[in-house]
Amino acid sequence: EAQVTQNPRYLITVTGKKLTVTCSQNMNHEYMSWYRQDPGLGLRQIYYSMNVEVTDKGDVPEGYKVSRKEKRNFPLILESPSPNQTSLYFCASSLAGTADPLEQYFGPGTRLTVT
Amino acid sequence: GESVGLHLPTLSVQEGDNSIINCAYSNSASDYFIWYKQESGKGPQFIIDIRSNMDKRQGQRVTVLLNKTVKHLSLQIAATQPGDSAVYFCAEGLFSGGYNKLIFGAGTRLAVHP
Secondary structure (H helix, E strand, O other), rough: OOOOOOOOEEEEOOOOEEEEEEEEEEOOOOOOEEEEEEEOOOOEEEEEEEEOOOOOOOOOOOOOOOOOOOEEEEEEEEEEOHHHHHHEEEEEEEEEOOOOOOOOEEEOOEEEOOO | OOOOOOOOEEEEOOOOOOOOEEEEOOOOOOEEEEEEEEEEOOOEEEEEEEEEEOOOEOOEEEEEEEEEEOOOEEEEOOOOOHHOOEEEEEEEEEEOOEEEEEEEOOEEEEEOOO
C-alpha cells in the first residue's frame, strides 16, 4: 500500500530534550516536506526537500533540523524543544517536480506536546 | 479526533445539496492552486488542482473555479454527502528558482446534516 508513515504518533516531552520524528514514504517520491498545524493557522511549512541531500527552509524553520540521506526518509529533528513547538506535525511527499502542482500525500500526523 | 481549527469558518449544508467553499488568495503570481480535504484525525488529502491559466476544472463531483481578477477560488461539491464533512484547505503554489512552494489557507469546515 502506498503510504507515508510517521513515528511516533503521539509524544509528550520536556523542554530541551532532543527528539526526532521519523517520516518514511514507499512511493519513490523525490519531494518531501514537513508542516506544522496549529488551530486557526492552517498548515505551515517547516522544511522541504526536492531530492536526496537537497533541503531548504520553509516558512517556519526556526528550532528544527532535517536531513535527507535516503530518498524514502525525511526525519524532523528538534535539538532543544520548547513549549511553542507544541503542535500537530505532518510529513508529506510528492512525485511533483518543479513544474507540476504539488499533489502531496500526507502522513497521519504526530501530536507533540512540550512541557 | 484531532482539533485542526477551533475557530474556522463553518459551512453547514443539508445532505444532497450542493456546497460552495470559497477562498481568497493573496499572490497574483501564483502558478497553481490546490484544494485539500482533512477529516478529523487524519492528514490532508488532495482533491483537485487548477493551473493559473485555467478558469475551471472538474473532477468527480467537484468543480474548482478560478477568478484571477478578484483573486478568488471556489470549490463546488455536488450532491454533498455525510462523508464530505471535513475541513477544506485551499493552497496557492508557486514555481520559482528551481523549487515548488505551496502556501495553505486557514481552512473552512464543512458540516453536512442529514
